[in-house]
Amino acid sequence: GDSVTQTEGPVTVSESESLIINCTYSATSIAYPNLFWYVRYPGEGLQLLLKVITAGQKGSSRGFEATYNKETTSFHLQKASVQESDSAVYYCALDLPGTGSNRLTFGKGTKFSLIP
Amino acid sequence: AQTIHQWPVAEIKAVGSPLSLGCTIKGKSSPNLYWYWQATGGTLQQLFYSITVGQVESVVQLNLSASRPKDDQFILSTEKLLLSHSGFYLCAWSLQANYAEQFFGPGTRLTVL
Numbered sequence: 001g002d003s004v005t006q007t008e009g010p011v012t013v014s015e016s017e018s019l020i021i022n023c024t025y026s027a028t029s030i031a032y033p034n035l036f037w038y039v040r041y042p043g044e045g046l047q048l049l050l051k052v053i054t055a056g057q058k059g060s061s062r063g064f065e066a067t068y069n070k071e072t073t074s075f076h077l078q079k080a081s082v083q084e085s086d087s088a089v090y091y092c093a094l095d096l097p098g099t100g101s102n103r104l105t106f107g108k109g110t111k112f113s114l115i116p
Numbered sequence: 117a118q119t120i121h122q123w124p125v126a127e128i129k130a131v132g133s134p135l136s137l138g139c140t141i142k143g144k145s146s147p148n149l150y151w152y153w154q155a156t157g158g159t160l161q162q163l164f165y166s167i168t169v170g171q172v173e174s175v176v177q178l179n180l181s182a183s184r185p186k187d188d189q190f191i192l193s194t195e196k197l198l199l200s201h202s203g204f205y206l207c208a209w210s211l212q213a214n215y216a217e218q219f220f221g222p223g224t225r226l227t228v229l
Contacts, residue, residue, distance in 0.1 A: 038220075046206065046220040091160065102148060102210055103175060104218060106160040 002027045006092045006107035012115045013082055021077040021110045023066075023092035033094040035068050035075045036104065041088045049077075049090070053097070062086075087113045118143035122207050122221040129228055132196050137224050139190040139207030147209040149190040150218065151182055155203040166190060167212060202228045 006023045013019055027033040037049040037059075050059035055070040063086075064079045075092060092107040119142045129135060141147055148167050153176075154160040164182035166172045172182045179198060183191045190207055205224045210216040 045222045048217045048219075051217070102150070102165065102216060102218065103162045104152075104160075105162075108157075108159050 002029065002033070002094065002096070002105045004092050004094055004105055004107035006090075007110045009089075009109070009111040011110055011112045013112075014115045015083055016081045019077075019079045019082045019086070019112060021090055021092075021112070023075045023077065023107060025073050025075065025092070025094050027073075027094060027096065030096050032070065033096050035066070036093040036095070037064070037066055037075075037077050038091040038093060038106075039088045040091070040109075046091070082112075082114065084114055118209070118219065120207060120209060120219060120221040122205075122224050124224060125222070126225040127227070129197050129226065131199055131228055135192075135194050135197050135201070135226070137192040137205055137226070139192075139221055141188045141190075141209045144188075144209065144211075146187060146212065148212050148216070149184060150208040150210070151190065151192050152206040152208060152220075153178070153203050154206070155200075158203070160206070164192070197228045199228050202226055 003026045007021045032055050034053040036051045038046050039049045040046045050061040052059040052068040055068050058067040066075050066077045089109045089111045091109045093104045095104050121140045123138045150165045151163040152160050153163050162175045166184045169184050169187050180194045207221040208218040210218045
């Protein structure tokens with residue numbers, strides 16, 4: 001079946017340092033799934049951070065970027081300089097266009113926080 | 117603006133007891149609706165989806181059922197809870213389109229003892 005594997009957390013870095021959360025996917029029924037990063041900030045609901053539906057394209061939001069790489073089946077999330085407000089749980093996800101269910105397949109989530 | 121409300125916020129139930137979780141979406145007509153579940157330490161997975169009133173499709177079999185009695189309401193239920201039903205339940209909605217962003221509710225934490 002389809003699956004998403006992401007960096008196992010928790011991940012901690014110092015303020016202003018760079019962050020990368022790895023995500024690789026396996027989509028057995030379709031070559032080019034849609035790819036997403038969702039985020040859950042403390043005390044808030046799960047929300048979309050960015051999405052890319054075309055292989056080779058890059059998505060960006062709130063200083064984060066992720067590039068859809070079909071050769072390596074990856075969609076790593078990066079930010080050049082993190083701050084306290086980025087502390088959250090990040091989820092990589094995919095869905096299969098045209099299946100009708102808009103069924104998101106999620107990774108397990110990666111908790112990120114700043115080194116105090 | 118659209119809002120999504122889930123109830124209850126948290127629930128502690130006994131094995132074998134019934135369960136009903138609810139979700140209401142305001143400010144959007146004819147949305148797609150979804151139920152997701154995440155066991156502790158597990159992966160968030162879709163359980164059900166609905167594209168219209170009275171029509172619900174099951175994605176994963178967990179001895180749960182879902183219904184959509186109104187355009188803006190989605191109910192998850194079972195007559196007999198199992199220990200394995202414990203976890204975090206999320207309701208979500210989206211527009212009826214491919215690649216549509218899904219908007220999630222705050223969730224319900226269920227503990228089955």
